Amino acid sequence: VTMGWWDNIWLNEGFASWMEIKATDKMNPDWDIWPRQHETREATMATDALSTTHPIQQVIHNVSEANSAFDGISYGKGELVIRMMEGWLGEDHFRDGMRAYMKAHAFGNATSQDLWNALSGTSGQDVGKVARSFTEQPGIPQVNVAAVCRNGQTTYTLTQSRFTIHDPNAKALTWNIPVVAGGPGLETRKLVLGAEPATFTLPRCNAPLKLDLGESGYYRVHYDDVAFAPIAASISKFAPVDRANILGDQFAQFRAGHGALSSYFDLVDRLTAAHETDIATLEEIIGKLETLDFYEIGNPDRPAFQAYARSRLAPVLKRLGWDQKPHESVLDTMLRPSVISALGTFNDPAVLTEAKRRFAIWLKNPASLRPDLVGTVSALAMKHTDAATYEIMAKKVRDTQATELKLRLFQALANASDPDLIRRNVELAYSGAIPNGRISMALSQIASASENPDLVWKLVRQHEAEIRTHLAPWSQDGFLPAIAGHSNNPDILAELQKDPSSSKTTGAKIATAHALNTVAARQEAVQATQSQIHDWLAAHTH
Template sequence: MRRLLALTTLLGGMPVIGAAHAEAPFSFATAPGQLPKNVVPSSYVINLRTDVAKLTLTGDETVTIDVTAPTSDVVINQAGLKLHKAVLDGDQTATISQDESAQTATLHFPGAVSTGKHTLAISYSGPILKTPNGIYIDDYKGADGKARRMIVTQFEVADARRMFPGWDEPAFKATFQLNVSLPFDYAAISNMPIIGTTQSDAKTKRVSFGATPRMSSYLLALVAGDMSSVQGEADGTPIATWAPTGKQDQGQYAVQAASQILPYYNEYFGVKYPLPKLDMLAIPGNYQAGAMENWGALTYIDNALLFDPANSTPRTRETIYSVVAHEMAHQWSGDLVTMAWWDNIWLNEGFATWMQTKVTDKMNPEWDIWPREHHTREATMSSDALPSTHPIQQVIHNVSEADTAFDGISYGKGSLVIRMIEGWLGEDAFRDGMRLYMKAHAYSNTTSQDLWNALSEASKLDVASVAQTFTTQPGIPEVDVASACHGGKTVYTLTQSRFTIHDPHPTAQTWNIPVVAGGPGLKTQKLVLGDKPVKIKVKPCGAPLKLDLGESGYYRVHYDDAAFAALLKAAPSFAAVDRANLLGDQFALFRAGKAPISTYFDLVNVLTAAHESDIAVLSEIISGLDATDTYEIGSPDREAFHAYARSVLAPVFARLGWDPKPGESVLDTILRPSVIGALGDFGDQAVLAEAHTRFQAWKSNPASVRPDLVGVVASIAMRDADLKTWQWMAKKVRDAQSTEVKLRLFGALASVRNPDLIRRNVAFAYSGAIPNGRIEMALSSIAAESEQPDLVWQIVKEHEKDIRSHLAPWSQDGLLPSIAGQSSNPATIEALKSDPSADRTTGAKVETARALDRANSRIETKTVMQTQLHDWLATQNGHVTTP
C-alpha cells in the first residue's frame, strides 16, 4: 500500500495568498436558503397512504415547530402536491396559497402565530411519479420474468417536497417518524427499523418506522416492493443488503464489504455509527442517482450493489466495494454532519470520494487503487481548465443550479484537494482533525470553514490559508520549472501561473501549493509554493527532478526543455503513478498550446521501449491514443496514426492474450478488455477477426465468452452490424433482467455506425428498454460511440418532446448539452447555443456553457493536432507498421 507523503515544511514566514472570500463557520441564522427562518421544524410525524395502481398518494402530517418571531404566514416547500388543510394547535385553520414555480406553499393564519412551540397539522395529496425523482414507481421484471412494481424515493437535492410538505432545505434538521400504507405483500424499508405493522384490509398494511435522529429532509427514504435480504453484522450493527426477491444472494459481497468498512469508519471518525441498523437497497434499473446516502437506508442502482458470479466482472467487484465505501462515508460526512447549503456540497461529495479510495485501497491493496485514480485527476482537470469551470465552493442560488454542482469539480477536485491537504498535514493530524470536526458538529451543519478550523486545531497549521486558495478559486495551478546548471548542480526555479485550455481571458490567480519533488537518487523535498519563486538545488547537472511526486498534488507541471529532457531519459525509473502523471501533464500541456504533441508521444515511446506493463500507465496511454484518434476523425493521417497506435499496444496484447494465464493478477484481467477494445478501434485485423468469431460463439452459447470480454467483443462486432444482428442484440438488451448486463449490452449496441441503425438506437433508448434514469446517458453514449453526434442531435431534436417526458426534472438541463458537447461541427454548436432550452433555467445555462467549452476546445485542438501529428508521424517509420 502506497503511503501518502507528508509535508513537514511549516507555513511560518510564508507569504499567505488571499483567498477569493473568507467564509464564516456555520450559523443557522445566516445559512443560505430560500425559506424564512422564523419558523423551524423539530419533528415530523408523517402518515402516508399509497396507491401503486393509480399512482397517487394521500397524506397527513403533524409537525412540531418553533416560532422565533411572530408571524401570520408560514412558508414551506411542496412540489406537485395539493395541500387540502392546515391547522395550527388544533384550532387555527390557515388559508393556503401555492406557488408551483417557487415550489412553495404559504399558510396564512388569521392572526400572528406567537413565538414558542406549536403543532402544525397538514393534509395533502399528490402523484407517485414515473420519473426517478421524489417518490416514484420502478417497474421491472422479477426473477420469474413477471412484471413487478417497486416504490422508491430519491430526494436529493430538493425532492422530499414531492412526498410531503415541509422545510426541504439542509439546514432545517428535524426528526422524522414515518407511517405508510402499502400493498400487503410488499417489504418496506426506511431509515429506521420497523416498530409496528398492522393489517388495514386484505390487500393493505400500515407499517410504522422508528423516529430518525435529527437530519436533513433529503436524507429520508422509503423503498417498498417484492424484496428479500441477506444479513451481516459489524461492530454490533446489523447490516443487510436488500434486492428484488430471487437476487438477494447477489448482495452477499456488498454485505462483506460493508462489514469490513464499518469498523474502520467507526475508528477513523471517532464517532460510532449512530443508527440501529444499516440497510443497503438494490434498485433495479430506474435509478438515475446511481447511489444515495439516505441515513441507514442507502440506495443503489442494482449493478452498483449486486455481484452475480455468472455475469459480473472483476471491475464490477471493485465498483461495488468503492460505491459502498462512498455511501457509507456519507453516514458521517453528509448525514451526521451536513453542509449548511448546496454551495458546500463538496464537503459531502469530495470527502466521500476521497474516503472511498482510501478505505478501498487499505482493504484491497492488490487492486493498486491510488495510482489508478489518475483517471479521476485527468477527467477533473480537463473540465477545470475550461472557462466554464467553477470553484469547489460556489454560490448556489436555487435548486436548478444546485443540481449542476454534482459534477467532477465537487466530487473529483474536492477529493483530490482533500488528498493533497492530508498529504501536507500528515495522515494522523488529518484524522485527528476529522474526529474533532465530527464530534463538534454531530447532528448539525457546517461550512468549509468549520472543517479548516478543526484541521488547524489538530495540526497547529493555518489550513485555511492553503485550502481556501483551492476551494474558493476556480481552475488549476501550473507550476513552471526552469532549470540551469551552476557549479555542478542543477538549479530548478519554481514559479506558478494558471493552467487553462480554450480560455482567451483567464483571470490571474495565485495559490498556496503544497509541492513534493524528487527523483531517482534524489532526496524528496517538500515546500509550499506561493507567489514568490522557489529554488531547488540538486546534484549533478542534469539530475531529473520531478514535481508532484506520488501525484498527491492538484496542479499541472510545465518543465522547460532541459528539465523535461532529463525526465524523459529517466522516465522508466520513476514509480508507475509518476509515469502516468508525466503522461497526463504532457497531453494536457499540448491541449493548452504549451507543448507540442511530439513531447507526449516521445514519452510514450520511451515507456513502450522499456516494456511498460503497469495498468495505470497503460490506461493513460490508451486514453491519450483514444483522444488523439477522436481529433483525427476526417484526417488523411488517421490510418497512419492507427498503425502507430497498434505498434504501441501490440506488445501489451502479446503478453496478455485473449484468455487469462494461470496465476494472472486481477489487474491484468481488468486491463485486457481495454487493450482489446483499443486495438479493435485502431483496426487490428487479427483482433477484429477473433472478436467476430467469439461474438458468433457467444450468440450460440453465452457461457463461451467470459463476462469481462462480452462488452468489448460485442462492441467490436456491432460496429458494422446489419439490421438482423441489431434486432437480435436489441432483444437481448430488452430481455436482460440484470441492469449490469443490460447496460453492458446497450453499450455494444451504441457502437453501430450505420445511420439507419443509429436512428433505431435513439428510438430504442427511450422505448422502455432502458430505464428512465439512464436515458440521458444512453443517448450521450450513442453520440460518442457512433462517432456521429451531429446525427444523434438531429434525431433527438426531432423527438425531443417525447424524450423529455421520460426524464426527471434534474436531468432535463443536460439532455441536449450532453450530445452537442461531443460535436466538432460549428452548426451543431450554434444550434445548442440558440436552442430555447439553453437558458430555460440557471442549471441549463451552466450545462450549455460547459458543452460549448468542450466542443469549441475540441475544434481548436483538432486543428492543431492534425497539423502537428502529421509532421510527427513522418518521423516514426520505425514504430509504424501497416495492417
C-alpha cells in the first residue's frame, strides 16, 4: 500500500518507525524498547513545540517541500501518534483495523482517512475525530491537572491547552486526547478529553495519580501543586517508563517557562538517592544533564554544575564498571557507554584517564575494546588529542569500508577541540572519506561536538563552493542552516539569512526558519538555565 501523495508520507515513515519498534519489542522483550523510546518522544516534542513545526499531514507542492517532510515530525511524531492510537483502541482492534486497511488497498494508493475508516470499523470508535486532531494540526496538547481535596476525597479537573516553547503568539488549538490515568495502588481510568473540562473523584487525598500512564499518549502534562506533590513523593514506586515520563514533562515545564529547574533536580536527587538502575530513566537524566551542561558553556558556574552531575552518575558507573560482567542484563550493557560518555563530558578525571589508557591499547590491539565502547572511548580520547594521534584516527576513517563504523569513528573525531584539528576535520568531511549523503550531517556534528561552531561556519563558508559539489541533492537545502543552528552568534545568523541559498527553494526557507527559531529558543533556555542553576548551586553547595 503506497500513500496517494506526499501529503501522507508520514503514513509510510511513521508507520515503519512504529513497526520496527513493535517487532523488535516482540522478539526481544528484555530490551525495554518501548520505555527507551522516551528519547525519541523528547526529541520530537522539542521540535513540535516550536513555531516552525508543521502538521504530520501537510500539503506538499514540490520536490524540495517533499524532501523537507522527511523529518522528526513525519518519523517521530508519526510513530508516537500511531502508538497512541494502538494504546487507546487496544492491540486487537488496532491489528484488525490494519489488516482490513492493507487488504482493501493492497497494490493501490491510500490516504490517512482510509486508515481511520478501517480502524473505526474494527473498534467501534470515531477514530478520525481523535486522529485528525493530531495529524492535521501542528504542535502538542497539554493536559492541565488541578486537584482539590475535601472531606477525604480528591476531585480532579482536567483541561487542555497548547504546549509551546518560545512561541508567545501560538494559535490556540483543541485536540481530542486519549488520556490514561492511574498510579501505584490506583485503578486505571481512560477518557477522551475534548474542549470541555473533565472531572472525576478519588475516595482519598494525596493519591499519586499520574496521567499518560505507560507514556503511550502524545501530550504534555502540567500538574498543580496539590496533584504533583504525591507524585513527586512516590516517584520511585512508578514503573520505569512513568519515572522517565514524569522527569521529561517536568523538564519541559521548565523549558516552557512554567516550572522551576529546581523541581527537576529534586526528582533526580530522589531517584539517584534510591539507587535508580533503569536504563530509560537514567538515559533521560543523562540526556537532560548533558543539555544543561551545553547551556552552561562559557559560564563560570559550569565546573560546579559538572561536579553535581558527576556526583549523580558516578555511583551508576561504580555499579556497572568499565567491563561487561558475566550474566549482566543486556540493558546494563547498553547503559554503560552512555554513563561513561556523560561522565567524560562532565570532565570526570578518572573516567578521562581510563578512556585515554584504553584508547592507547585499542590503537595497538583493536580486539581489546568491545565494539559498543569504541565510539565512546575514542570520542573522549579525541577531546584533547595531539596531532599525531588525530592522524591515526583520521586514517582509520579514510580506510574503514563499513559505513556505520566509519561514521562512528568520524563522530569520535568530531570531538577534537584544537582549532587546527577542527580545520582538518572539516576538510576530511568532504574529502571523499565520508559518503556524499552524510557530509552535511558530518559537518553539523563537528560544529556541535567541538563546541566551536563559529570556527566551523567560517571554514565551511571559505570552501562552500567545493563542498557543495560533493553534497547529495537532498542535502543542499539544509546544509548551511544545519551548521548555523549550532551557533549563538548573531552575525552568523544574519549571514545565513542574507545568503541567497537560504531562500532559493521552499525547502531551504523551511530549514533556515527552523535553524533561526531553534537558536532563539536555545538562547532563551541558556539565559533561564544559567540564572536558575546559579541560584540553585548557591542554595545547595556549602
